[in-house]
Structure formats: C-alpha cells, structure tokens
Amino acid sequence: MKKPDEISFCVQCGTPVRQEEKFGKIRPVCPSCGWVYFSDPKVAVAVVILEDDRVLLVRRVNPPHKGEWTLPAGFMDSGESIPEAAQRECREETGLEIKITELLDVFSGREHEHGSDILLIYRGEITGGVLKSGDDADQAEFFSMNSLPPLAFAATRITLQNIIKENR
Ligand SMILES: [Zn+2]
Known part of the structure; x- marks a missing residue:
C-alpha cells in the first residue's frame, strides 16, 4: 500500500x-x-471542550484505533486559520459551534502513519449548535473525567491526564 x-x-x-x-x-x-x-509536515488541531468536569469526545469510525475515543480533531487545510480549522472540525464531528480560548499543548512527531507531524491542542468553548456526531466520528458524547472510555491516542491520554492533574 x-x-x-x-x-x-x-x-x-x-x-x-x-x-x-x-x-x-x-x-x-x-x-x-x-x-x-x-x-510538507502535516498539521492537525484538536479541541478540548469541558462542561463542568466532563469532556467532549468523539468515537472514531476509521483505523487506526477505530471504535476508540478521541478529542474532536483534524488536519488543517492550507490557507485556513487555526480557529477556522478548529471550528470546522468541531462542526463536522460534533455539530457544535465553538470559539477557541487557549493553547493547551503542542505535540510533534507522527503517532501513526496517517497522523500529523504537528498537533496543536486548544481549549474551546461552545457558542452554538446541537450535539450530533458526523464525518469521521459515529458518536459524540461528554464523559466524566473520572470515567473516560478507551482513548485512541497517546496525545489524547496525555492531554486529559494533564487537565486532571492541573484541575483546569
Ligand atoms: Zn518532470
């Protein structure tokens, strides 16, 4: 292949x-x-959306890690700004409109063959829309930080662990 x-x-x-x-x-x-x-290096953006102590996750329909959960995320298109890419991915995968509020972390290096070289993790806040999964996610749900489902990627696990540790 x-x-x-x-x-x-x-x-x-x-x-x-x-x-x-x-x-x-x-x-x-x-x-x-x-x-x-x-x-060129591939750039992706992921968004952490918290409501009380719950985090919004989406379930992957594609390999790798099909059926496991991750943050709403996706590749940036060339010519797109970071907020535009984050908003588009959230809209496609969760139906929600957001604004990004804070850069939480940056990961570099590909976690898998089809992954990104640079992954930007932002905090986002919901500004509108209705929760409904779509695109490369077949479910979108809020999960308590105390009972997270099986997570797809190390970057997702590390990000959520840091949020729990720092309680932010
Ligand atoms: Zn030629």
Whole structure:
C-alpha cells in the first residue's frame, strides 16, 4: 500500500518519478525535468471542550484505533486559520459551534502513519449548535473525567491526564 506522502508522477510534466537522494534524503525526483518532491509536515488541531468536569469526545469510525475515543480533531487545510480549522472540525464531528480560548499543548512527531507531524491542542468553548456526531466520528458524547472510555491516542491520554492533574 502506498504511503500518503508517496507520489508516482511528476506534477510538472507527468513523467514517472525516481527515488533519489536529494538534499540529504531519499525523495521522489523527476528524471525528465528535475522536479523534486518535498513532503510538507502535516498539521492537525484538536479541541478540548469541558462542561463542568466532563469532556467532549468523539468515537472514531476509521483505523487506526477505530471504535476508540478521541478529542474532536483534524488536519488543517492550507490557507485556513487555526480557529477556522478548529471550528470546522468541531462542526463536522460534533455539530457544535465553538470559539477557541487557549493553547493547551503542542505535540510533534507522527503517532501513526496517517497522523500529523504537528498537533496543536486548544481549549474551546461552545457558542452554538446541537450535539450530533458526523464525518469521521459515529458518536459524540461528554464523559466524566473520572470515567473516560478507551482513548485512541497517546496525545489524547496525555492531554486529559494533564487537565486532571492541573484541575483546569
Ligand atoms: Zn518532470
């Protein structure tokens, strides 16, 4: 199976690319026009929404960790601001409108093959909408911090543990 960053053809001239060492790393290179493919880091944003001592989580419909729970989150589109990306992901996965209020944490490094290189965790507050799961989540629910469901990612677990520890 192809990795998301793998490409087969030059985007400039359509020639099949070759894997060659360029700028210290093996990269797809076009033997015809010399175009080099640089994969950009992927940026994702996740939102912690608390109501009293309960946190909003969504259940994943996609692997990895299908059926486990995580924070509303997703990749940023190029050209999108952080608030726009956070608001869009919350709307798609939970039906809720939010504003982001505070940067809680930043994680770097891919946790899995299809994950982000940079993950920004924000605190959000609900400003409208009706709770309803959608997109790549089949359930969206508030959980007491004392009885969390199986969590999908280390970044989710660490974020929630820090919130419990700091009681914020
Ligand atoms: Zn080319």
